[in-house]
Amino acid sequence: MELNRSAHVDTFSRDHLPAPGQWPDLRFDLPGSPGLHYPDRLNCGAELLDATIGRLGPARPAVRDGAGHVWSYGELKANVDRIAHTLTTDLGVVPGDRVLLRGPTTPWLAACWLAVMKAGAVAVTVLAAQRPGELAAVCAIARVRHALCDTRSADDLIKAAVPHLRITLFGGDAPDDLLRRSAKKPTSYVALDTSADDVALIAFTSGTTGRPKGCLHFHRDVLAIADTFSACVLRPHPDDLFAGSPPLGFTFGLGGLLVFPLRVGASTLLADWGGPARLLSDVQRHRVSVLFTAPTAYRAMLGELGAYDTSSLRRCVSAGEHLPAALWHDWRRATGLRVINGIGATEMLHIFIAAADDAIRPGTTGVPVPGYEARVLGPDGLAVPDGEPGLLAVRGPTGCRYLADQRQAAYVRDGWNLTGDTYVREPDGHFRYVARADDMIVSAGCNVAGPEVEEALLRHPDVLEAAVVGRPDERRGEIVVAHVVLRAGVPRTGETVRRLREFTKKEIVPYKCPREIVFHDGLPRTPTGKLQRFRLRDGALQFPRD
Structure with a gap:
């Protein structure tokens, strides 16, 4: 226009x-x-x-x-x-x-x-x-x-x-x-x-x-x-x-x-x-x-x-x-x-x-x-019949205009x-x-991108691999769960969990930080090395943990 x-x-x-x-x-x-x-x-x-x-x-x-x-x-x-x-x-x-x-x-x-x-x-x-x-x-x-x-x-x-x-x-x-x-x-x-x-x-x-x-x-x-x-x-x-x-x-x-x-x-x-009681007080x-x-x-x-x-x-x-x-x-x-x-x-x-x-x-x-x-x-971009799931599409007086971002073509x-x-x-x-159609985690009304949390965790010297997914939670809708492979010799203990969470809070907004950290020997990947987040998300596989 x-x-x-x-x-x-x-x-x-x-x-x-x-x-x-x-x-x-x-x-x-x-x-x-x-x-x-x-x-x-x-x-x-x-x-x-x-x-x-x-x-x-x-x-x-x-x-x-x-x-x-x-x-x-x-x-x-x-x-x-x-x-x-x-x-x-x-x-x-x-x-x-x-x-x-x-x-x-x-x-x-x-x-x-x-x-x-x-x-x-x-x-x-x-x-x-x-x-x-x-x-x-x-x-x-x-x-x-x-x-x-x-x-x-x-x-x-x-x-x-x-x-x-x-x-x-x-x-x-x-x-x-x-x-x-x-x-x-x-x-x-x-x-x-x-x-x-x-x-x-x-x-x-x-x-x-x-x-x-x-x-x-x-x-x-x-x-x-x-x-x-x-x-x-x-x-x-x-x-x-x-x-x-x-x-x-x-x-x-x-x-x-x-x-x-x-x-x-x-x-x-x-x-x-200031929390629910403060809001009610107001x-x-x-x-x-x-x-x-x-x-x-x-x-x-x-x-x-x-x-x-x-x-x-x-x-x-x-x-x-x-x-x-x-x-x-x-x-x-x-x-x-x-x-x-x-x-x-x-x-x-x-x-x-x-x-x-x-x-x-x-x-x-x-x-x-x-x-x-x-x-x-x-999937063909055509409207599906009522009662069938698909991607939500909307238009009106406002709409997506990303600032110099190639992801515009995916959203519009x-x-x-x-x-x-x-x-x-x-x-x-x-x-x-x-449900969300991508890997975005929605926790307590806030969007959390799993890869962003992974990048923050990977900046810690004790973390070799990290995969972050959402897990359904009655109170928050979803919570952020981090699946982590530690450097050899680092103990899989509650103290390590505490240190990783404190570190992550200094790297990103606290609400994005994992509420749960699970330790694994390795993460599920395809033969080409692509991380299979869905196997962590749906619990189809069990991994060793302490």
Whole structure:
């Protein structure tokens, strides 16, 4: 497709979009579509903030932290605009520059993201828990030269030693702290006149090879997820208060905890994940009405519900992993609420299949969100009959555009996005999840690429071979299990397991680290030396272990 004139000075993101023939078929006029025709010139930061204030006024509560401090929409805009001035006048950020954002989930991190949008730069939001090697890889792929980082998350970013990266810290006492500098700036900033299809953010995911993939999303994409799933399925009210566990570094959290509430003039609680009891305490204390989290958290909260008042909740959204029917029914019995199940993808930006209220069929994911369509494909690429499993394919107003990555051709075929999930379409039109179609492990709603964990383990001098697979787990969906061959003379003991796990936690995000390590004399391989992960995954073979 032909793109509108870009406002970017740094054209790296647009220059590294996939070739036109590799794009998904972006559809804005599917039957039942809510009306997704956006103007050619569009800045999503201005739409989410300035336009919302124009409709509803500046006095409404916008964001709050875990301690109970609240910013109105007017206060949020003033803070965002001051930071945008600092980005452009002090730090030298030009339109199109990639700006890394890192820190715990706080109102200030959200303000930084909105400021990057209004300045016409490109946000690359990463997890506060990511390790130096992971951060270096993201910065290299996206050619990041600027970073805004919470002082509490600075150490590993500094250790990443990214060449020519200018790190500006916020939340500290230093004279050059971002918040001190921005306090002196004007409280009004005119958002850059970006194109609707200028790149607004690069969201990173991990493929089965473990090499991060950057997903390019436009300014109109940010609004499209709010105008489809949120508007048509979630249907929030301006008086709602959103909260949840996903960080803003995950697109599930970015949409659910920032984009969706701001689009309708609601408010959001931005506090870092502190476990199920903390989340329930936040619901009770702040009177949260819309909750976003993964099935693992819903399961964990069930045992704590009796100690908290959750009567303020009216919407609960689950994504990140399959929601079992039994858990759905347990939550309904305990709270009276019907969880909105959904499937999304970083490549699609947010949820594209879901169901709410009377449309819910427990045990299924749902139906295509208005604005999207889905089908199940067989090995020949043709749709299979209802009731037969195949690969899930989806298209709509958003879609996969990898940043200079040859894996684009595998994800997008004939204009459809192939999510890597095996699904069945039931005769009533609901889509039922079967399994992942690749080696990705989904644990507690987080994607873990087995090869990435293997590479981390293999950096330990005592490890000769490693194979990482998922094992079904009632609480987490799957857990990460590492099958390891040790160097001769290294004892197969619990102490060795502990050392390997501690080592791995320093190499990659802790949630990716193996929860179980099994020692073997050798790993199953083909005559050509290819690792047979399936023999480890399905338990068909038994291996010596201590």
